[in-house]
Amino acid sequence: xxxxxxxxxxxxxxxxxxxxxxxxxxxxxxxxxxxxxxxxxxxxxxxxxxxxxxxxxxxxxxxxxxxxxxxxxxxxxxxxxxxxxxxxxxxxxxxxxxxxxxxxxxxxxxxxxxxxxxxxxxxxxxxxxxxxxxxxxxxxxxxxxxxxxxxxxxxxxxxxxxxxxxxxxxxxxxxxxxxxxxxxxxxxxxxxxxxxxxxxxxxxx
Numbered sequence: 001x002x003x004x005x006x007x008x009x010x011x012x013x014x015x016x017x018x019x020x021x022x023x024x025x026x027x028x029x030x031x032x033x034x035x036x037x038x039x040x041x042x043x044x045x046x047x048x049x050x051x052x053x054x055x056x057x058x059x060x061x062x063x064x065x066x067x068x069x070x071x072x073x074x075x076x077x078x079x080x081x082x083x084x085x086x087x088x089x090x091x092x093x094x095x096x097x098x099x100x101x102x103x104x105x106x107x108x109x110x111x112x113x114x115x116x117x118x119x120x121x122x123x124x125x126x127x128x129x130x131x132x133x134x135x136x137x138x139x140x141x142x143x144x145x146x147x148x149x150x151x152x153x154x155x156x157x158x159x160x161x162x163x164x165x166x167x168x169x170x171x172x173x174x175x176x177x178x179x180x181x182x183x184x185x186x187x188x189x190x191x192x193x194x195x196x197x198x199x200x201x202x203x204x205x
Contacts, residue, residue, distance in 0.1 A: 001039055001190040003159045007032030007095050014143060014155060014194035018095075020123075021144030023198055026102045031081070031140040032194075033095040036159055040187045043088050043161040047182055049175050050081035052143065054153040062146045068199070069149040078126075079175040080155065081140040082119035083112060084182075085166045099140040104132060110139025119173040136172065143196040152202040156193040160186050 008014045016022040018032045034048070055078035056062055061069045083098075090113050098112045106127075110118050118139040127133040145153045160182060167181040 001036060001159070001161055001188050003034060003036040003157065003190040003192045005032050005034050005157070005192055005194070007034075008194040010192045010194075012194060014196045019143040019196055020102065020141050021198065023147065027142070027144075028100070029102050029140075029142050030096040030100050031093065031098040031142070032157075033093065034157060034159075034192075035092040036190060037091065038190075039088075039091075040161055042163055043187055044165045045084070045088055045162050045167075046086035046090065047160040047162060047167070047178055048081065048083040048086060048093075049079065049156075049158045049160075049178065050140065051156050051158065051175065052078040052080060052145070052153050053156060054145075054151050056146060056149060062148070064148055067148065068201075069146060069151070071151045073151075075151070079122045080142060081121060081157075082173070082175045082178055083139075084117050084119070084169065084173075084178055086113050086116045088165075099142070105135030106137035106141075107139045108136065112139065117169070117173075119169070119175065119178065145196060145198055147198040149197070149199055150202055152195050152197040154193050154195055156191050158189060158191045161188050163187055 016027045019027040020029045057074045123137040162185045
């Protein structure tokens with residue numbers, strides 16, 4: 001199975017159009033185009049995750065003017081999109097069809113492929129306690145890496161072909177819930193990734 005995007009080249013930068021943040025504040029926050037082929041026989045649904053694998057692990061270093069987050073700081077995952085129960089005959093998600101703009105406090109019922117369900121992304125935790133932005137962030141919300149981070153972030157769009165039509169998940173599910181629910185149901189996986197940074201010197205040590 002292969003997944004690709006007309007919105008960005010594999011391993012190359014993602015345009016600010018598909019990010020939540022840019023150098024001067026919020027960005028357009030549109031979901032990128034994705035398409036796939038080479039689907040294995042027996043596929044009954046798809047699950048899709050978008051994960052930034054380069055999120056800083058020390059929260060106190062984020063967004064500070066007096067320091068830069070070093071490339072070698074240990075990193076963790078930050079989930080930007082979680083979609084399950086995508087019908088087996090779907091082969092494409094159009095750009096901007098699931099997210100187009102910023103929704104303060106999160107999208108409660110984001111659009112998506114017919115019949116699909118979308119879970120919480122990690123902005124739910126990031127904005128928790130913020131009077132203006134705090135809420136449950138369902139669906140896609142794009143890149144917004146720290147402006148003071150020297151590491152260029154990678155955003156992996158991971159597509160899983162599953163042998164079940166629907167996954168057993170709570171109403172407010174997360175990517176961790178999806179990994180547990182699809183255990184032993186994955187026929188194959190494909191991924192594509194783009195990069196994004198808000199630091200002019202990203203990539204240097």
